[in-house]
Amino acid sequence: MRTADFDYPLPPDRIAQRPADPRDSSRLLVLDRQAGTVSHQIFNELPELLSPGDVLVLNHTRVIPARLQARKLPGGGRVEVLLLRRAAPQRWEALVGGKGLHAGRRLQIVGGPIAEIVQELGGSRRMVRFEEPIADALERIGEMPLPPYIKQPLRSPDEYQTVFARVPGSAAAPTAGLHFTAPLLERLHARGILLAEVVLHVGLDTFAPVTESRPEDHAIHSEWCQLTPEAAAAINAARARGGRVVAVGTTTVRTLESAARGASPGAAVTPFEGPTDLFILPGYTFRAVDALVTNFHLPRSTLLMLVSAFAGRERILDTYAVAVRDGYRFYSFGDAMLIT
Known part of the structure; x- marks a missing residue:
């Protein structure tokens, strides 16, 4: 496996400079791993794409003006x-x-x-x-620490916070969560989709490109995360009833899979609090996450490698090519994917 295997061409005008308004009007590309199909939706249609009894897991970290x-x-x-x-x-x-x-x-x-x-x-x-x-x-x-590819200033600091941001500590936003609005969260709840909370304080290394020729040689920095006993119990109960664990963002995946390493037989996760250095690459066996809401990530990034581990590198790169062709917006303020 080479780092160059996770490269792809992206025209500069595909890099989103502003969030969608309203947030949940962003586009949503749905990738079905089992069927190998791609469909095109709007993010506010997410409740109809999930099933009652699924548990949607959100990262409640808050970006500090660092x-x-x-x-x-x-x-x-x-x-x-x-x-x-x-x-x-x-x-x-x-x-x-x-x-x-x-x-x-x-x-x-x-x-x-x-x-x-x-x-x-x-x-x-x-x-x-x-x-x-x-x-x-x-x-x-302080000022909000925007990624260098966003050239336009924020109209409000809240543009770079999720609507459920609660626990200060991140140097960057968990960007998959930026698509949610309060009304959308209410509709998810009304449909019978459970909401669970994790916290992972995002560091800038999350977004940095891998510079080593082999991904395995990349030194990934640890990030502090937390899955409370209450959230772990809700996730395990949903999985036991046949519901899917739907992670919102790669930071949530990293938290859940870190919490899965010590889980007892029959449980998806166990409560966890502390630093994690989990580096998910193709070949990794997922223990907790069944579906993933995520943005489109930078070439050669650890995030693209994680998504490739979840859905397959060739399938992800083929899907990214479809997204480029069809005018999807990329990176932090861009559109989203639902991978089932």
Whole structure:
């Protein structure tokens, strides 16, 4: 298996710059793995595509406005700090952009406290210590960390949050969830489709292309996730009654499959909380997930590899070619797939 096997051509004008309005008016390509068929729907038709008793599992993480502007002390040179993970109330793992940013360098956060780089973690990663806890100030001084392929500014920070975002901690949105609206969630409930919650705080590495020639050599970074006992019980009960476990997004897949590794015989998942380094590649045997709602992913990304593991690499690349031909919109603000 080569990383180049997960490449595909994409015209730049297929990269969505704005979310659909309303969100659930985005297009939905439905791929039936067993029949090998593709059909074309609208996302707000999702309730009719699922069955009563299915359980739809949503990632309730919330994106934090993690992009901070700073100045070097002394000198005043511009620095950008992108918070990735809180290690302690005053210590964060971050990407720090600029020159001469070694351990001991002090930074003045614009509108916020002084910070100091205390450890170099490789590349542009740094451990940064702030003079005071900064989490409560992020809504005031931070900016939303949009992916680099989105060139247009947000009209509102809420455009890059799901309607069910609740637990702050992500550096990027779980983008499959961006298609949902409150009325759509109500219709799903009214049809008898169960809703369950996980949390996985998304890091930027999730979206990074694999640069090694063999995917197996790629070092995937861990992400914190949680499946509560209540959610695990609901998922196991739905599966026992013959319902499908429908994961919304690759982050939910990663959480559920991490929780499946310790499940007892006859159960799909067990409660789980902590970091996961699960790297799903073709050949992986799925234990918890029966169907998947997902966006169209970047070439050579770990997300495309995960979706290929779920539905087959050739079938996914053929389906992506259909989506390109038929004008689907790609990436974070793009259209969606339902893989059954």
